[in-house]
Amino acid sequence: MVGLVFAFGPLAHAADPPPRGLTIARTNACMGCHAVDRKLVGPSFQQVAEKYKGNAGASAFLAKKVKDGGSGVWGAIPMPAHPAMSDADIRTVVDWVLVGAPSK
Numbered sequence: 662m663v664g665l666v667f668a669f670g671p672l673a674h675a676a677d678p679p680p681r682g683l684t685i686a687r688t689n690a691c692m693g694c695h696a697v698d699r700k701l702v703g704p705s706f707q708q709v710a711e712k713y714k715g716n717a718g719a720s721a722f723l724a725k726k727v728k729d730g731g732s733g734v735w736g737a738i739p740m741p742a743h744p745a746m747s748d749a750d751i752r753t754v755v756d757w758v759l760v761g762a763p764s765k
């Protein structure tokens with residue numbers, strides 16, 4: 662996954678580091694299945710933000726979903742579990758998704 666960081670690195674402005682959530686999404690291969698603004702294998706992160714807007718339990722629910730994986734919310738394709746990610750990293754990336762996955 663280190664390759665991904667280097668591949669995307671030049672797009673980021675040196676003096677303007679990307680949000681931590683975006684970095685986590687890139688280094689954990691989330692972007693292999695998700696894009697910010699269009700559906701890939703999984704829903705776009707903007708779709709996810711829209712769906713859970715105003716849902717106070719969304720952060721905890723989605724953190725568990727990323728950790729354990731699952732299907733049935735957006736379609737039949739399952740998201741794999743991410744057992745190796747720390748809870749802190751998962752919460753950070755989920756909270757970044759929930760605010761609409763900003764690039765800065």
Ligand code: HEC
Pocket residue numbers: 686689690691692693694695702703704709723726727731732733734735736737738739740741743754755758
């Ligand atoms: C192998 C492909 C794949 C990878 C890798 C992947 N996802 Fe997903 N993701 C999916 C699919 C497919 C769904 C839709 C699941 C469903 O319909 O319940 C999904 C759904 C989601 C949702 C919405 C869940 C819901 O119940 O509404 C979030 C948030 C999410 N992914 C975040 C992430 C994050 C963060 C990562 C990286 C740690 C990640 N995904 C990695 C395929 C993937």
